[in-house]
Amino acid sequence: YSTMTTQKAHVQGSQFVELAPGTLRLYSMRFCPYAQRTRLVLEHKRIPYETVNIHLRKKPDWFLQRNPIGLVPVLEKDDKIVYESSVCNDYLDDVYPQNKLNPTDPYLKARDRQLYETFSNVTSLFMKIAVTHGDNPKVIQRFLKELDRYEAELKKRGKFFGGEKVCMVDFMIWPWFERLPLLNQVLPETRLTQDRFPSLLAWTREMYLLPAVKSTMYDFKTHRAFMDGVRDGNPDYDYGL
Numbered sequence: 361y362s363t364m365t366t367q368k369a370h371v372q373g374s375q376f377v378e379l380a381p382g383t384l385r386l387y388s389m390r391f392c393p394y395a396q397r398t399r400l401v402l403e404h405k406r407i408p409y410e411t412v413n414i415h416l417r418k419k420p421d422w423f424l425q426r427n428p429i430g431l432v433p434v435l436e437k438d439d440k441i442v443y444e445s446s447v448c449n450d451y452l453d454d455v456y457p458q459n460k461l462n463p464t465d466p467y468l469k470a471r472d473r474q475l476y477e478t479f480s481n482v483t484s485l486f487m488k489i490a491v492t493h494g495d496n497p498k499v500i501q502r503f504l505k506e507l508d509r510y511e512a513e514l515k516k517r518g519k520f521f522g523g524e525k526v527c528m529v530d531f532m533i534w535p536w537f538e539r540l541p542l543l544n545q546v547l548p549e550t551r552l553t554q555d556r557f558p559s560l561l562a563w564t565r566e567m568y569l570l571p572a573v574k575s576t577m578y579d580f581k582t583h584r585a586f587m588d589g590v591r592d593g594n595p596d597y598d599y600g601l
């Protein structure tokens with residue numbers, strides 16, 4: 361459902377590609393887990409969109425005009441601009457009602473939001489471990505302890521966080537599970553073990569079967585190459601192109 365003229369990252373000084381009326385555009389970066397959250401929702405809901413990738417170290421002015429914070433993902437359609445992955449995803453779920461991902465009941469919706477907003481605890485520990493290669497074992501313990509909350513919740517809910525079907529929570533947290541093998545390779549103690557994380561392990565296998573996951577994922581080698589670039593302070597946004 362995604363179209364684009366070039367996948368290459370647009371840099372400072374590059375020409376703005378005019379947005380056709382009625383077309384939904386995603387400003388993205390190919391390896392960004394936050395942008396992947398939004399790509400997952402776009403694919404799952406089969407929403408037609410185009411992608412413009414941004415060079416995050418040399419951002420074009422026209423990108424910063426759209427999001428003064430300078431982060432991807434950003435959505436744009438006609439006169440509307442939305443940024444922040446959770447806001448983008450909730451907006452898409454409201455505007456495109458097919459394959460609804462958030463509960464309509466306000467309390468259940470609040471509970472789900474709670475789960476995906478507090479996932480920032482996991483993402484920040486993930487990056488800390490990825491960058492330092494876990495030279496502080498306490499950080500790994502904290503990381504696993506945060507994941508315990510998701511294991512316990514999933515155990516109550518079933519196959520997915522949405523029960524029999526995926527919901528917003530599944531897509532909001534998935535990108536870091538796709539990247540977890542990066543930590544596992546260097547630090548075996550970050551592996552999800554069958555005795556501590558049986559539900560999350562089964563969930564990971566189910567997630568890989570989803571068309572939205574298949575169409576937005578990168579393989580281990582690609583994630584490894586990009587993450588090594590991040591660690592060296594020189595990420596290659598066009599890796600593999």
Ligand code: GSH
Pocket residue numbers: 389391392393394395416430431432433443444445446
């Ligand atoms: N809270 C933001 C969201 O949920 O959308 C985080 C997005 C984010 O951190 N994106 C990164 C980014 O755009 C790429 S993975 N970084 C550019 C920068 O830090 O200047």
